[in-house]
Amino acid sequence: MEILQAYCVELDDTVDIYEAQSAYFDNPPSSRKRFTFRCSDEECRRLKNPLVSGVNYHRLAEETEKYRQPHFRAPKANAHLETCIWSEEKTGLSLAEPTTDESQQRVARAKKTNVVDIFRPAESDTLRGSPEQRKSGTNILTPVPTAADQATQKERNRISDGYSSTSRLERFVDCWLQFNADQLKVQQVAISGKTLSYRQAVTNPAWITEEQNGHRILYGAARISLWPPAKPTRLYLNFLDDCDQLPEHLGNQSLDIELPLARINQHRGGAVMLHKLTQAQQPDYYLKVYCWGMIKAKDKRPGYRIEIASLNNLVLKPVAKKTSTTKPTLTDSP
Numbered sequence: 001m002e003i004l005q006a007y008c009v010e011l012d013d014t015v016d017i018y019e020a021q022s023a024y025f026d027n028p029p030s031s032r033k034r035f036t037f038r039c040s041d042e043e044c045r046r047l048k049n050p051l052v053s054g055v056n057y058h059r060l061a062e063e064t065e066k067y068r069q070p071h072f073r074a075p076k077a078n079a080h081l082e083t084c085i086w087s088e089e090k091t092g093l094s095l096a097e098p099t100t101d102e103s104q105q106r107v108a109r110a111k112k113t114n115v116v117d118i119f120r121p122a123e124s125d126t127l128r129g130s131p132e133q134r135k136s137g138t139n140i141l142t143p144v145p146t147a148a149d150q151a152t153q154k155e156r157n158r159i160s161d162g163y164s165s166t167s168r169l170e171r172f173v174d175c176w177l178q179f180n181a182d183q184l185k186v187q188q189v190a191i192s193g194k195t196l197s198y199r200q201a202v203t204n205p206a207w208i209t210e211e212q213n214g215h216r217i218l219y220g221a222a223r224i225s226l227w228p229p230a231k232p233t234r235l236y237l238n239f240l241d242d243c244d245q246l247p248e249h250l251g252n253q254s255l256d257i258e259l260p261l262a263r264i265n266q267h268r269g270g271a272v273m274l275h276k277l278t279q280a281q282q283p284d285y286y287l288k289v290y291c292w293g294m295i296k297a298k299d300k301r302p303g304y305r306i307e308i309a310s311l312n313n314l315v316l317k318p319v320a321k322k323t324s325t326t327k328p329t330l331t332d333s334p
């Protein structure tokens, strides 16, 4: 079992790796410092205080291999209390890093991975703490209490029950990314009461049918544009692929996402999203979007738009171009 949560000393809070990433990028570049993490289990922390390493949460680019994605790991010689949920005795798997060659390490890491088998799409954004709360710098993750936070607490409880369940799409996507084509057919995930293979669960705009609309995670490369150009207030993500299986709407099958920048700014994790957009606009990068939502015909305008009920259902991945000829460019405007 991999470590899914850790106590962050600087934030004085228990976080998952995505919350750690979000808090890290909330700080201005000049004051960004790597965090110190300890075990999330209070009893374990009091009696043993084992160190937990946060890996790659300070980076923005997509990595397909699990061990390069943001994650926590347990460094050697940091034993956990036997009753701790992250204790290796309890999980039956060694949490220590093997000292063998890199390929063997990757296999070992993959085996320890919790495969997400329940994705519960979030229904609203997770608001940041109020400006007053954030002033001290230590309460960045203190949220305004919302139903979503209660859901997060429930999720934590379920994790401690051994459930591999998440309402954070990014966690599912990072899990999905580590599998090859054959493995994607075998792994299963339940979404809104329906069980799908990993392969079925994630599809491209060009393949999604009317029947599947609202029941699949969509992914694809997208162009980024901000509007109006002089003083942007809205972000548009235009998928490069059209909804080929859907009827033309006013002569068009294009698909986009429209988001007010103010909404992103209010969302916990919004800062890291904006950094990812900036990274994806670098010459050697493009943006891959993963999202959960309903595709709807645009009002009085051609084409389709995906409604994103929660920004937790939207994942932005800046991806390094392998060669300049095989990947789409982002230089065109929509």
Ligand SMILES: [Zn+2]
Pocket (backbone or CB within 6 Å): 039, 040, 041, 044, 045, 050, 080, 081, 084, 085, 086, 087
């Ligand atoms: Zn522990």
